[in-house]
Amino acid sequence: MLLIEPDAVAKIDSACITSGIPGFALMNVAGRAVSAAALRDYPGALRYVVLVGPGNNGGDGYVAAKALIEAGATVALFRLFDGQPTTDDAKRAAAECACPVQKLEEYVPMKGDVVIDAVFGAGLTRGLPASLIACIDKVQSAGLPVIAVDIASGVCGRTGRILAGALHADLTVTFMAPKIGQMLLPGRIHSGRLEVIDIGTPLRLLERFASSTGINHPAVWQIYSGPRAADTHKYSHGALTVFSGGASQSGAARLAAAAALRAGAGLVTIAAPTEAMAVNANHMTAIMLREVDDQNDLAQLLEDKRLQTFILGPGFGVGDKARDFALALATRRLVLDADAITSFRDRPEDLFDAFALGETRLILTPHDGEFSRLFPDLAANQALSKVERAQHAARRAHAVVILKGADTVIADPAGRATININAPPSLATAGSGDVLAGLCGAFLAQNYPAFAAACAAVWHHGDAAQRAGAGLTAERLINFIET
Ligand SMILES: NC(=O)C1=CN([C@@H]2O[C@H](COP(=O)(O)OP(=O)(O)OC[C@H]3O[C@@H](n4cnc5c(N)ncnc54)[C@H](O)[C@@H]3O)[C@@H](O)[C@H]2O)[C@@H](O)CC1
Ligand SMILES: Nc1ncnc2c1ncn2[C@@H]1O[C@H](COP(=O)(O)OP(=O)(O)O)[C@@H](O)[C@H]1O
Ligand SMILES: [K+]
Secondary structure, X not given: OOOEOHHHHHHHHHHHHHOOOOHHXXXXXXXHHHHHHHHHHOOOOOEEEEEXXXXXXXXXXXXXXXXXXXXXXXXXXXXXXXXXXXXXXXXXXXXXXXXXXXXXXXXXXXOOEEEEEEOOOOOOOOOOOHHHHHHHHHHXXXXXXXEEEOOOOOEOOOOOOEOOOOOOOOEEEEEOOOEHHHOOOOHHHHHOEEEEEOOOOOHHHHHHHOOOEEEXXXXXXXXXXXXXXXXXXXXXXXXXXXXXXXXXXXXXXXXXXXXXXHOOOOEEEEEEOHHHHHHHHHHOOOOEEEEOOOHHHHHHHOOOOOOOEEEEOOOOOOOHHHHHHHHHOOOOEEEEOXXXXXXXXXXXXXXXXXXXXXXXXXXXXXXXXXXXXXXXXXXXXXXXXXXXXXXXXXXXXXXXXXXXXXXXXXXXXXXXXXXXXXOOHHHXXXXXXXXXXXXXXXXXXXXXXXXHHHHXXXXXXXXXXXXXXXXXXXXXXXXXXXX
């Protein structure tokens, strides 16, 4: 699904005007859609309180106020101090709105109020003025319902960050397409339910100015998935090898391996050190087992050219062995997770250089902590959004990066990115990252290109968790994977 960045809004706006669609016409559709949503969702409101700012977001607010009055509703309009309309369209909208204007400071919340936030749009680059922050506190502590126009004032449309205070909306009525900051945290939480209104912007303009970042969706990998042919063979669905840690850390590899089998990998083998052979053998049936202690054993394993896909990291232990194994696997497809990521903390370039040439075949799956070990400068750079951090990292590492969390971002070295939005908070449970690594390995083994494999893995992870419902454990999650 398309997303837009705040910078693109003005470009689309001026391209519309060039195409003969005046900005004021768009503003009228936008403002009326807000009014319709308010009447639909809060028909029992005693008063609609419209807060307006100086720009076109405020312009939408004047249009909404006018439409609500025409519908017979009681409306009060409060304007940010020094917030006289500054754009031609907003001036016109204000002039056409008969509602008396009061100062924001004068607003006293009353039971039955529904607040419409039309103060600032998605392009906000500065923190909110103190008078607005005080007003937000009043609204929020009175527990009043809030409808945000385009985006909750105070949320950065590019990063989802709060610059200095922001409203928590119950509903956000946004225009053309969702903004990136509404998908990333905490902006997603501040948005409440998101309603996207087509205000008549031509699709060709939307597509021309849309972001290279989209919402993660099956359309990304659809062309690589499909029913199995009747004459299929297990090796044609990929042979995946998962490295196990020592005897007391072998569970993580088994979770990854079981998830991979469930997600359609044809043949899954756990490669375990001698000390972990017995414990692995005790717990497995369909998964195969092979003894691999050191680099010599690994070299022997790699002589089998059918083995093209590997997962290294879950429960593996941090250190030289993980580093040496990853580098030995550099000509194959590799999912590098957990301990194996941390193992490159002091020498990340060794990893990045090893995968620099040829097609992208490395998937990195860091959570924020692991990310900061491999990319400390990117993690510390507050100017970057989570999407931008993942994109820079992917380019540097010549890898697909899955930057995990409630708003997981998947990015590839070419600059493509998706934001995943189907993951429920129940996924915050021990071992769910191992299951994700297994899913990545499964799709990579089935010959999906790395970016498609990563997107499919993250989406199916969230999808399985949704179907599993409450009381999620990593073991249970595996049983709900459906590909
Ligand atoms: N296609 C489009 O572009 C459409 C845009 N529309 C509306 O237009 C909005 C964007 O309008 P604008 O670009 O005018 O943005 P805003 O309405 O957010 O206003 C920006 C103005 O506020 C000032 N400002 C920014 N941060 C401030 C701060 N912290 N304190 C004080 N002043 C501050 C800026 O200097 C600028 O003058 C959208 O969010 C949407 O609501 C709609 O009218 C529909 C059509
Ligand atoms: N609040 C949340 N909402 C949705 N998904 C989450 C949330 N917290 C964590 N996740 C997901 O759960 C998984 C946890 O992985 P990880 O941090 O490696 O944990 P572990 O090492 O315990 O398996 C990741 O895929 C992450 O994106
Ligand atoms: K707003």
